[in-house]
Amino acid sequence: MKRRKFIQTTGLSLPVLLNGFSVRAMPKSSIFSAISGENDRVLVLIQLNGGNDGLAMITPLDQYDKLGNARGNILIPESSLLDVGFNNAFHPTMTGLKSVFDDGKMSVVQSVGYPNQNRSHFRSSDIWTSGSPADEVWTTGWLGRNFEKDHPAYPEGYPGGDYPDPFAITIGSLVSETCQGSIANFSLAINDPFNLNPLADSAGSMPPNTPYGNELTFLRETIEQTNAYGEVITAAAGNAANMVSYPDDNRLAQQLKNVALMIAGGLQTKVYIVNLGGFDTHANQVADSPLLGEHASLLQTLSDAVSLFLEDLKLLGVDQRVLTMTFSEFGRRIRSNESLGTDHGDAAPLMLFGPCVAPGFIGDNPEIPTNPDVQEAVAMQYDFRNVYGSVMMDWFDVAEEDVKSLLFSDFSHIPVIAGCSTVSTDESLPELDIRLSPNPFAGQVNIAFASGNEHVRLSVFNGMGQELAVLINKKLPAGNHQLTYDGSGLASGHYYFHLRLDGGRQKVKMMMKGR
């Protein structure tokens, strides 16, 4: 099977496999406690603003008929979809990414979300950028906290010494909330690395400790940093030349073009954030033909830009150092609306790109009900914080205990990085399986599964992404386990039982509650 090692199931009945074995993460002891300058790896984040419709981007072919019931007016004809195998197909405009996928440089993590999904753009974006639980407000970003752990005094004293370059760069005019620290944002916002003119500085004594003084200090520091970082950025970008041609009318490609230059030019920046907005497709997601419309155009922009960027990085000889990852605040509803659009939903696939990713699909295809309620969306399989934390561990050598304290105390590793992971795997755990009966249920649900000697988390969700109950959350001995859940108090509808074991093994099964 050449170099393609797929983590994927072909249906709900098969376990998650990696090379035929289940895996678990075994972090090496790391001398680096957080994202550090010692490692020359780079993370490029692509934020898809507005809530990307995952079902239209990557269509689960085994659910195609059910999608036809629920969203027939926007569904792409099956014959037009780009079949990539494993019961999945890409949107017809994504020819570039299909090649990337076929080359084994793309990983799709299925149904990424979080419990108790919030369907507000702003709140859910804050959750994704801060890495907070849905019911807590954190004002620092998930990457900002990582930087701050090793650089608590930032921005005072930066740039300087071993850190001449910005820790992170946001392409655009607004810094990314992912990099917000408790004092300052660790990212520098730039539009054009070749047009950073020095700014006038104002002499002045220490501003007073008042609101006025604080804002003044912020302005002065931004001016000083802009000047100091401006020179190194322009110099770095000038050291390299792009090896592919990025189309002028592709707004994402134009951002990634500059990112490629800065990476190849030797800037030691660890994180770049780029944006593609417009995914809030309440109306006209598709035009008269489902092959056209706003979403098709967005996906083409994304696919063309990322595939060119990966090619450029390869030709520049830096592709092994770069991991690219997408995120969006939520997916969209299973049912389309009558405006040829879709409303705010829950989980959606998250994509990672680069020669080091674990290629293929991670996780099961979403399970689409035959007759979903208008409010229902794709059930979460993977918590986004487990993806973030796995990237922190596997890509940036962050110790697992730091992932737990900085991000998610309930962290569970998912092997999203294959070739270049700094984390070895334990292949001795049993396969994941879960059996639920009866379906549909009226009262008791019987649950049976097997585990190794490992941590087990089992919970139940409704169709709106709310986690209704956590049934198990502890370490269990190896063996077969059974329990019953009393669902008699639940309204009729669809419910999702979510089982998570170690090593990124998780399974979601849908149950129908009858009247």
Next chain:
Amino acid sequence: MDRRTTLATFFGQKSTDQAAVTATAKPPVMSGLSPYTGPFEYEQAAHLLRRAMFGPTYQQIRASADAGLDATIDQLFADNPLPPPPVNHYYQDDPNVPIGEPWIDAPYIQGVQAIANYRNQSLAGWTIGTLLAEGVSLREKMTLFWHNHYVISDINDPKFVYRYITMLRQNAWGNFRELTKMVTIDPAMLRYLNGRDNIAAAPNENYARELLELFTIGKGPAVGPGDYTNYTEDDVVQMARVLTGWRDTGFNSANPANPVGAIFINNRHDQEVKQLSHRFDNVVITNMGNEEYAHLIDIIFSKDECARFICRKLYRWFVYYLIDDQVEADVIAPMSQILIANDYEIRPALEALLRSEHFFDMLNMGPMIKSPVDFILSVLKTMEVDFPTANLNQTYRLWLRFFRDALPPMQQVYYALPSVAGWKAYYQEPVFYRNWISSATLPIRMQFTTTMIMQGVTQLGATVKVDVLKLVSQLDDPFDPNALLDEFSKIFLPQPITQGQKDALKEVLIPGLPDFEWTVEYSDYVNNPNDPNLAAAVETKLRNLFVAMTSMPEFYLS
């Protein structure tokens, strides 16, 4: 040290969505909403005008200080006539609109894109012209406040946009609840948030969600499945049903019998009973046809949280972004009570804020980072840049330059907001106003001030530019360089600067020279105003001074 406390601090955690956390500590502002009774002098007048309007001039501030607080408040809230509507500024081939006449009710011509083009240009230019023409008044600042509150964006028919912005301007400090009703069936809003697609057979919940989350009551903490304290997911669904049946009319229409408006189509309206959640007392709404939306908005406004929600937004617009427990208790709460006691009329509550001890607290003077609109107007208006008026097309095109070239790279453009939540400066924690500033926007702001001071902006042969000689002539004592610096600082900067900064500025004005050299040079010029060499010598030095002053971060604050 208690580890929990440390971690909570590290994460910037807090208990609710409303209580903001700032990155840096500040001493507490202890004052509340009680009326301010201290002196009302230049400093207080400058603070009030800078916050309540755009770009006050030296003369306006001094007149306000002379007139006193009561008279200034009356002037700010005066019921001035609406600005004249935008006109056809150049296009000769619109059969319905001669040059110089308004196009706001005129139909388009099928297939003639040029008509939409000139009207779009005209609307954009007129927006700047309206800001420039305004005197001492709250209206434009409140109009922009509502635009940031009831967001529309990229509605590609200038007649729709004109109607929308005029509705906001007419109700600048009107009734919050009644304005919400107008916005709900405003044609531009029906397009922007898919109200026009919201029909009984297939409700589109986009508007209903934002009506609750962003326009009226706000979202509280999620306390249960789909329950956001102030409303539930099911309320969104039910309210979307209530709002079914409305459509805009006349979009880009060439038919004179199809004007811009909104209509109610009964068979698109959900006639069934709707029931709201316990958050709205399980109220049942039976079919009321085209009056049902207004009834719904009355129900939402029966909840006092609507008052607190808008008072917090007004606070962040006029005072500061940080709302701590003290501000919540001593400012937001009493202000909300005034709003409720006055049946949601904005003026009494806003007036109380602008007259309060809290507003005039020294700690609230100067910490607001100017928005891009405020920033360019603190050059164009405070520095009294003259625009030619003889040639309509020339005037409009000059205005348009600021709309199209100055504001977009600074990230604030009328009628094209980044999202339905408005500009991040007014909601994105923890940095709020700091969102305006980045290493990308800072150089753009500095380039703008430098351009306006050094070479100006030229269009169709006319140049608009800061006239430093005019400005210096208005000072009490332009002959003494120290007095000159003090006076310019008072006009352009929110708080006094240090002696070190004054020394540095004086070094720009008269590099390496003793003070009397300025007095000599300036006196020579005043005594020989027609000598171009003397004028140029003084002007060059003053331009350098202005560039230096406007490049100080202090100039970015209000």
